Amino acid sequence: MHDRKAVRRRRAALAVFVALSVAVLTAYFGESDGGFFHRLQRGAQEGFAPIETGATTALKPVRDLVDWANDTFDAKGENKALKEEVERLRSELAQAQTARRDGRQLRGLVRLHRREGFPQGTEPVTARVIARSSTSWFSGLKVDKGSGDGIKVNQPVIASGGLAGKITRVTGGTAEVTLITDGSSAVSAQVMPAGAAGVVKPEVGNPRDMLLDFVEGGRRVTEGTTVVTSGFKSSKVESLYPRGIPIGRVTKVDLDEVELFQRVHIRPFADLERIDYVQVLTRKPPGVQTAGVITP
Amino acid sequence: MIVAPGAFLRVGALLLLAVLLQLSALSQIGIAGGHADVVVLVVAAVAYYAGSIAGCATGFAAGFLLDLATGATMGASSLVLTAIGYGVGGLRELRDPSHGLLPIPVGAAATAAWVVGFAAVSFMLDVGARVSPLVIREMIVTVLLNVLLALPVFTGCRKLLRPVLTRDPLEVRRRREAPRESGPLGLRGLEV
Numbered sequence: 001m002h003d004r005k006a007v008r009r010r011r012a013a014l015a016v017f018v019a020l021s022v023a024v025l026t027a028y029f030g031e032s033d034g035g036f037f038h039r040l041q042r043g044a045q046e047g048f049a050p051i052e053t054g055a056t057t058a059l060k061p062v063r064d065l066v067d068w069a070n071d072t073f074d075a076k077g078e079n080k081a082l083k084e085e086v087e088r089l090r091s092e093l094a095q096a097q098t099a100r101r102d103g104r105q106l107r108g109l110v111r112l113h114r115r116e117g118f119p120q121g122t123e124p125v126t127a128r129v130i131a132r133s134s135t136s137w138f139s140g141l142k143v144d145k146g147s148g149d150g151i152k153v154n155q156p157v158i159a160s161g162g163l164a165g166k167i168t169r170v171t172g173g174t175a176e177v178t179l180i181t182d183g184s185s186a187v188s189a190q191v192m193p194a195g196a197a198g199v200v201k202p203e204v205g206n207p208r209d210m211l212l213d214f215v216e217g218g219r220r221v222t223e224g225t226t227v228v229t230s231g232f233k234s235s236k237v238e239s240l241y242p243r244g245i246p247i248g249r250v251t252k253v254d255l256d257e258v259e260l261f262q263r264v265h266i267r268p269f270a271d272l273e274r275i276d277y278v279q280v281l282t283r284k285p286p287g288v289q290t291a292g293v294i295t296p
Numbered sequence: 297m298i299v300a301p302g303a304f305l306r307v308g309a310l311l312l313l314a315v316l317l318q319l320s321a322l323s324q325i326g327i328a329g330g331h332a333d334v335v336v337l338v339v340a341a342v343a344y345y346a347g348s349i350a351g352c353a354t355g356f357a358a359g360f361l362l363d364l365a366t367g368a369t370m371g372a373s374s375l376v377l378t379a380i381g382y383g384v385g386g387l388r389e390l391r392d393p394s395h396g397l398l399p400i401p402v403g404a405a406a407t408a409a410w411v412v413g414f415a416a417v418s419f420m421l422d423v424g425a426r427v428s429p430l431v432i433r434e435m436i437v438t439v440l441l442n443v444l445l446a447l448p449v450f451t452g453c454r455k456l457l458r459p460v461l462t463r464d465p466l467e468v469r470r471r472r473e474a475p476r477e478s479g480p481l482g483l484r485g486l487e488v
Contacts, residue, residue, distance in 0.1 A: 010386065013349040017356040017378040024360070025371030029421075037370045044364035048319075052365075055320035066325045 105277045108160025112246070117228070119242035122281035124158070125149050129276050130174070139179040139207065141165075143278060146173040150282045154240050156229075159278045162246035162269030163187065163229060167280060175280070180247070181207040181272050188239065189247055190230035191221050191264070197230050198264065200247055207272055210248060212264035221264050225250045242285050303460035307342060307350070310456060311358050314338040315365055329430065330437025332445050333407060335362055339377050340384045340406035341453035344399065345461055348385025355381030369421060376413035380406050403446025404439055411435040 028037045109126070112118060127143035145151055147170045157164045157177045165179040180187055181202045189200045189212060196219035198212040212227055227250060231243035248266035255262060314335045322332045339358050343351025359374030384406055412435070 006389075010348045010352075010382070010389070013352045014378070014382045017352040017382075018375060020356060021359070021371045021375035021378055023371070024374060025369065028370040041364050041367055041370060045367055048316075048365045051316060052320050055316050056324075059317075059321040062321060063325050066327070070327060 101274075102276055105160040105275070109158065109277065109279050112158060112160065112162065115246065117244040118246075119244050119281070119285035121283065121285045122242065123150070123283040124279035124281050125151060126277060126279050127151075127175070129278065139165075139182040139202075139272070140168070141177040141179065141275065141278070143175050143177060143280070144173070145280065146171045146175050148172050151175045151280050152282070156241045156245065156281045157278050158245060158281065159270040159272070159275045161271065162248065163241065164270050164272060164275060164278055166240055177278065179272050180268065181210070187241060187247065188230045188232065189227050191215070191219075191250065192226045192228055194219055194221060194225065196221050196262075198261075200227065200266065208267055209251070210266050210268055212250075212266055213261065215262040215264055219262075221250055221253050221262060223250050223253060227264075227266050242281065300460060303457075306456055306460060307354055308357070310338055310342070310453060311335075311354065311361055314358070315361050318362075319365055327441060328437050330434040330441065332441035333410065333438055334442075334445065334449060336377065336380065336407050336410040337403050337442055337446055337449040338453060339381050340402055341399070341450045342457065343381040343384035344388050344402055344450065345454055345457050346385070347389055348382045351381030351383075351385030352378050353381070355379070372417045372421065373414065376410060376417055379413065380409050383409065397447070399446045399450035400443055403450065404443045407439045407442040408435075411438055 024037065027035070031037060106126075109124075113120075113124070125145055127145035127149075129141050130144045131142035132140075141164075151167055151170055153167050153170055155167045157166055163180055165177045165182070165185065167175050168178040169176040178185060180200065183202060185202055187200045188197065190197050191212065196215050198215035201211050201213055203209045203211055212221075215221060227247045229239075229241040229243060229245040229247060231239040231241055246269050248268040250264055251267045252265040253262060254265070314337075318333065318335050322334055325331055335358050339351065339355045342354040346354075355377035356374045359372070359377040360370070362368070362373045362377075363370045384402060387402070415431070415435070
């Protein structure tokens with residue numbers, strides 16, 4: 001009997017509090033923003049605000065400690081994700097940089113053709129460098145175009161900026177280029193606009209410095225002037241390089257009173273250490289006089 | 297529970313402390329996408345030690361206070377916490393549980409009922425926004441974190457409420473399990 005009474009009391013209490021909750025809920029939804037419960041809520045929040053501020057400040061070290069533990073826990077997973085992202089971005093960056101570099105070199109080749117005095121009608125074949133063999137004594141490249149593309153031995157090769165070398169071996173789909181910095185290379189050249197002629201030879205071990213040798217002492221060469229291929233044609237010898245291909249710029253002139261010839265240092269226009277694209281000039285320019293070239 | 301001003305004062309202080317702790321600290325400490333909820337544990341603890349009527353009243357008061365402080369829909373929390381208080385109190389009254397570790401499953405069940413019940417009420421009141429499935433993860437995390445907090449919260453509540461309790465389940469158990477002396481033959485119940 002007592003139990004039943006207690007159960008009834010309990011159920012009554014539940015019913016009362018549930019009814020109260022529903023009543024509050026209904027009243028809250030039914031009233032406007034200025035209603036009793038809304039005003040009570042605002043007042044309570046204003047009253048709670050300073051206490052909450054104080055409690056929040058007081059408990060900040062605890063929150064910081066837990067946050068620190070959380071951060072440490074999350075750091076492992078985050079580190080892995082960031083590493084993957086760095087790898088992906090690095091790959092994208094490398095691709096973008098390669099594309100930019102390729103674009104720069106191809107633009108350089110186009111500019112070279114537009115340059116005044118550059119031989120026209122040479123039917124250039126653009127090729128990508130697929131292998132590089134560069135030592136102090138031998139400088140060569142392999143490109144992805146061969147005899148199938150009209151490439152033959154001894155055809156001149158240009159890169160962004162100027163002369164790069166000549167074709168020395170050809171297969172069906174590839175060709176080997178011997179660079180002008182190769183120890184065996186020699187190119188007949190002229191200093192413009194003075195017209196002093198000589199032979200460009202590499203300085204072994206320093207691809208950024210070449211020598212224009214056999215320049216007559218009487219014709220003074222000045223620093224900063226441009227050196228281009230001279231080309232000539234005689235009854236027996238014909239130049240491999242058409243006249244007018246830029247080679248480099250004069251950086252220093254050694255004046256030796258005893259010597260008959262001047263020794264001119266030039267810096268090649270083409271960045272021969274970082275070539276990605278070259279053009280093989282597959283035809284001699286029609287009706288252009290060629291000058292001699294000293295080939296090994 | 298003895299119905300006296302002291303009891304109201306203690307429960308009121310407990311609820312105020314719980315709501316403040318919840319809003320100032322626990323709600324701001326995110327762990328694995330969720331956070332602990334001490335208010336429901338306090339309601340469950342009061343109901344566990346003081347019975348279903350006190351549980352109902354505490355649940356209603358806690359919900360009211362929580363809605364007032366957070367600016368949520370008034371009455372929604374009260375409705376769910378009232379039911380939880382009643383349920384936990386009923387368990388204590390009908391089953392008379394007294395195991396020392398019982399607060400853990402009781403706390404877990406109360407928290408689960410709270411997160412599910414509050415979600416149901418929110419749905420019924422039309423939340424008006426798309427609900428992410430991540431809310432389920434948050435619920436599970438809250439239950440797990442409350443499992444960890446259940447024992448200390450229940451112990452603290454018991455210590456605070458003990459002077460106003462008519463019957464302490466743990467005391468009852470202690471009395472029931474008092475060791476008896478054995479008889480001359482070394483067998484219990486043969487004290488001749």
